[in-house]
Structure formats: structure tokens, C-alpha cells
Amino acid sequence: MAAGTGLAALAAPLMTPAPARAAQHLWRWCFQCSGLWFSGNGGNGYCPLGTGLFGWDHPHQSSGSGDYLLRFADEPGAGQITWRWCRFCSGLWSTGRPDNTRCPAGGLADGGHDFWGSGQYKLEALPNMTNGHGGQAQWFMCRKCAGLFFAGNGPQGVCPAGGAHEHQAGIGFEHVLRQV
Template identity: 85%
Template sequence: MAAGTGLAALTAPLVTPAPARAAQHLWRWCFQCSGLWFSGNGGNGYCPLGTGLFGWEHPHRSAGSGDYVLRFVDEPGAGQASWVWCRLCSGLWSSSADPSHRRCPTGSLPGGRHDFVNSGHYKLEALPDMTNGPGGQAQWFMCRKCAALFFAGNGPQGVCPAGGSHEHQAGVGFEHVLRQV
């Protein structure tokens, strides 16, 4: 009862919004293939360069990489929402690319397909809508041959699982900006 009114105090229950899913960090740049791969599963994925000690290992190498953060498609904010993780190679690939251009370097599945089972769906910032502001690094592109995300800012374009170096066409597609922790 409220003091002096004789009426019971009415209170509405507190409603708290569901917590937004946190962005995912532990994405790394591989200095061998120039691709982006997820390092949070305890392994080093599968790099198309294959520089393992005995020639049969293909670990990504992340020396010199930052800790990149990717947002999920259900998080607020703009971005290109067509990116998925392959559980075989740990790389980030465009799900909107022609399936014949998506090539997993492991070669484990028929036709060189990736395995996107249990993948989150990610969105990436793209220029000119986004800025290369604090924590941002531009010059990330989708390879037109294999549909991987790769960094083109170091000169050599890395090793593409479709053969040769990764390629992007100027003026075609998006230049992405990745953020670091």
C-alpha cells in the first residue's frame, strides 16, 4: 500500500531486452595465403600453401596478424551479410558467390566444396559506406576465383586454392573494412 493513499502500489515488471550476441573475435590473417581464418577452435585450419614440416600439413600462419572481430548478421548495423566459416579449412567464404567458384583447399568434399555446418552467418563492413576509422583496416576483398576473403594490402595476393594468387577486379564487388580488438 502506498503511504497515505490507501491504494496498492502498482508496478510493472521490468522487461529487459535480450542481450545482443557479441561480435566474434579470434579471426586471423594468414601471411601465407592472405586469407582470413578463425583461430578459436584450437587448430590452425588448412592453408592452401601447405608449409608443414613433413609436407602433408597445411596450417595457417598468423604471425603479424591482428585479432579481427566479425559481426553476426543479426547484430545492428550495416554490412554485407553473405559470409560463412568452413569447418574444414577454417576460412571465411562468401556464400553469395557462384558455388563453382567456392573452393576449399582441403579437397575433402566432392567438387572441392566447403562445409558450412555449424557456421555463423557474418556481415562485413564495406567501403564507401563504412570508414577506415579507428581499428579499421581496408583492402579486404573477395577473391573472384575461390570466393575467399583475402587481404590485398601487402602487395602479393597470397595463394588461392583455385590456383595462382587471389584476384579481385577493381570496381567489381566490395572493398571490406575489418576491425581489430
């Protein structure tokens, strides 16, 4: 046996761990519906208010929006892991209320969102934040459509289930989103 071959055999199986997946950016707030949608697929998704107000054909509008970061469910840290992207409207919605989803684009045969091709996302909630201070609070799950919406501008946006988005005190969480 040549000198050092025993050490080489021991060192061979050691591998460096795969790098952690980075948070996904290009999530935007739509100033028409107050929902969060993914802008990284080349389109603007489908907004429930897209026609009429400005004559557009249902695209989300991100004027005035920051670039929000969403963590994937398998990343370290606490958070609610029921969030998915809808391939029809590009919005973020919770699978925690499967009986109560409504996609503005019509979605599945029952009118619900569809997470085919989506990652599973983790959102921080107050008061149990683990990624430090900062971020923008006042993001809620709508009890009517299960979509994530921003409630910090007064009006609650437009819900695809009709009227404005609604959150119910004591049900669900107030989420905090971070920006790039």
C-alpha cells in the first residue's frame, strides 16, 4: 500500500453542503387590487380590477411597489408555510383555506387558484419574527379569496370574490414582508 492512500480514501466521501437557496425576489404589490403577485414570468398576471379603472385588460399594476422577497418553506426560520403562487393570476395565496380560494382569472374548474409549478413559500408573522426587525407589516390573508393583500393604505383593494378584501381579527396572522 502506498503512503497516504488510506487518508485519500477517507477524504473522498467528504463533500461540501449545497448552498442554501436564496429568497425569491420580483414579488410586487398591485396598486389596483392590493394583492401580491410575481412579476418574474414576463407577464403581469391577472387582476380583478384590471378592466374599467384605466381600460387595461386585467394586468396587475406595480407602480409604487417595492421588490419583495419571499423565503421558501424549506429555509431555516419560523413562518407560515401554506403560501403558493397561482399559475393563472400570478398572485400569492394560502393553501391553508382550500375551500375558500377564488382566482380572478377563473383558475381551476371550480374558480380556485392553482399551484401547479409553484414553490412553497414561508411568510413571517407578528409577533414571532425570526429574521430580525424591519419589513413591512399589515399584509393579511383575505378570508374570502385566500389571497395575500396589503391593508396599510386604507381601502382593502378589490377581491375576486366580490367587494374589498377582508381579514378577520383573531383568524390568520398579520404578515411582514421584506424588500430588496
